[in-house]
Amino acid sequence: MKKVSIYDTTLRDGTQAEELNLTMEDKVRIAHKLDELGVHYIEGGWPGSNPTDHHFFQEIQKHSFQNSTITAFGSTYNPKASPETDRIFQSLLESKAEVLTIFGKTWDLHATLALGIEEQRNTQIIRESIAYLKPHVREVFFDAEHFFDGFKENPEFSLACLRAAHEAGADVLVLCDTNGGSLPRDISEIIRTIREKLPEAALGIHTHNDSELAVANALEAVRQGARHVQGTINGYGERCGNANLCSIIPCLELKMGLEAIGEQRMKSLVEASHFVSEIANLRPFLRQPFVGASAFAHKGGVHVSAVRKDARTYEHIKPEAVGNVQRILLSDLAGRSNLLTKAEQFGYPLDKGDPRVDQIMKELKLRESMGFEYSVAEASFELMFHEAITGKTINYFKFLNFFVADAKREEDAEPTSEATVMVEVEDQIEHTAATGMGPVNALDRALRKALERFYPNLADVRLLDFKVRVLSGAVRDTGGTASFVRVLIESGDQYNRWTTVGVSHNIIEASWQAVVDSINFKLLCDEKRKLTQ
Structure with a gap:
């Protein structure tokens, strides 16, 4: 079975995504998760560009990896300097990474406009940069930046850049669709040409998703002979993102008959996807193919x-x-x-x-x-189902009353919310109060405060997400129509996450319904868990 090397650039290219920021500690944790997944290369960052990446390469020397090789990313040396005098270029070797990836200009527009140099000087820089690095490390990969756009406009120049990198000893020539505007047929035709011109060169692919084709283009490149694929977990990246490894890997393994990370490790793909989302503090995309909660x-x-x-x-x-x-x-x-x-x-x-x-x-x-949404709020449905099947109302406590108040005491001060709750449990009345960041948070805290003496496990519950939607025109049980609100609350503990729903004309009442369902669902799950132990 033919093998394809998976090169993950989540820690570098992925962090260029809007709203995605990772600390050095975050990057180390993700690197270990990627190692468990079995990716072959983990691009840790650009050591000379910022303190976080510099510290990452210092810290990562203390860690060991079973399946992955940490790589450092950088550019060819500055045209105004030399490999020996360019400090940022030298930082690649100082990172002590066994594998280095450097990018160079392969579109004449960038060489003459961005760098302000002649075409011949550009190919010289590529050749000298790779030749200088090669003796010091195990492998050097050359990212041919803007290659497909460049080849379309000036194929002789783009090909000359590749030839210079290959002759200098680059282990893989990675063809980059940096602007993400190429079609699969472009990828196919150009790679076939490159394989004819440079038959001995090992080719890789790096695609962006600006035309929603990053995965398709990467797979087409593999079909045409590329055996090195770069991408990110969940497709994170600048603008519209990078090629999504969570889609590429199963397509390679299950649909193209190629070996990437292996069948056994692929079973942890969802876990890896969610792990990176959590570390990045980004909500997982429900409809993401293969790994999304709605995929099946x-x-x-x-x-x-x-x-x-x-x-x-x-x-x-x-x-x-x-x-x-x-x-x-x-x-x-x-x-x-x-x-x-x-x-x-x-x-x-x-x-x-x-x-x-x-x-x-x-x-x-x-x-x-009436506005309830059980396709999302499965926990609320399970409570309703359980009551219908058993004929018993799920009621771990008896509601007596609640009161919520909001106040703002100074012009620049944040508003405060306070809730009081009165419930009855085991013939004992609990009357508690709590403050919170908004009325729903205050209600949730007051209710759990009242119940934790009887149900200590409620201390593990966390309110993870809160959504309100104003709906109109829904049919009520009276046969009329009215505007009302639907509240969805996502909660979780150390075992799982669940979503509950409430519907009312009053947002506080709708929230209360969802909070009560969340508490009851948690207690029902704990009860079931005890019975199976």
Whole structure:
């Protein structure tokens, strides 16, 4: 089986994405996760460009890696200096990285405009930079910046740059679609030409996603003979991002019959994707192919009915191959198959003729017409389902009343929120108060404060996300229409994350419903966990 080297540049190119910032400690943690995933090269950064990357290469010397090689990134030497006198260029060797990647101009526009030098001088700089570095390290990769744009306008110049890098000893010539504007046919035609002109050269590919084609272009490059692919986890990167390794890797392994990181390690792809998202403090993209939470989620009744018979009807791969799972969603589009599948997942298998199926379906469709969204708030649905099946109300406490107040005491001061809650647990009345960053946070803290004496595990719960949407025109149980709000709250503990929903004309009441569902779901899960231990 042919192998493809995976080169991850999340820690360098990925950090150029808007809203993505990583500390040195963040970069070290991600590097270890990428090593577990089995990528072959981890580009740690540009050691001469900023203090964070400089410190990263100092720190990373203390760490060991099983599968990955840390690489340092930089440029060819400054035209006004020499390899020996350019301090930023010298920092590549000072990084002590075993593999170095340097980029050079391969579009005459950049050579003459950005660097202000003649074409011949540009190829000389490429040749001398690689020749100087090569004896000191294990491998040198040459990133041919703007190669495809340059080749389209002046193929002789772009080819001369590649030839200079190859003759100087570059181990891989990485062809870069830096502006992300090339089409797969461009990639295909140009690489075929390069392979004819430089048949002995090892080729790599580095694509950007400005035309939504980064993954397609990378795969086409591999199809044409490239055996080194650069990209980032989740496609993070400048502008529209880089080629997404979370899509490239399974396509190489499962669809093209090539070996990248291997079947076993690929099962941790979802875990790696979410890990990087969490470290970067960015919410995972639900509809991201392969690794997104919605990648194998089925909502339409016809789809679910078919999937229950054979998942291949609506799934292009097995979710488990990348560490994902099949999900069946509930909504007013749901059919019986959706509900029967969810019943199995909840541990209550139902026969399709069971009268409770019709009862639950009717309640589901009624609530969704009122604005509830159970395809997202699966925890709230599970509570409703559990009550319908068992005939018992899930009520770990009895609500008596709550009161919420907001105040702003000085012109420049932040508003403060205070909530008081009165509940009854085991015939004992708890009356507590708490402040918070907004009324919902105050309510959540006051309720948990009242309940933690009886349910200590609630101290582990964290409110992770809060969304409000104003809806209008939904059918109410009175048959009329009205404007109202829907609140979705995402909570989590050390075991999992869950989402609950509340709907009301009053945002505080809707929030209260979602908070109460969150608490009840946590306690129900703890109860189930005890029974299985």
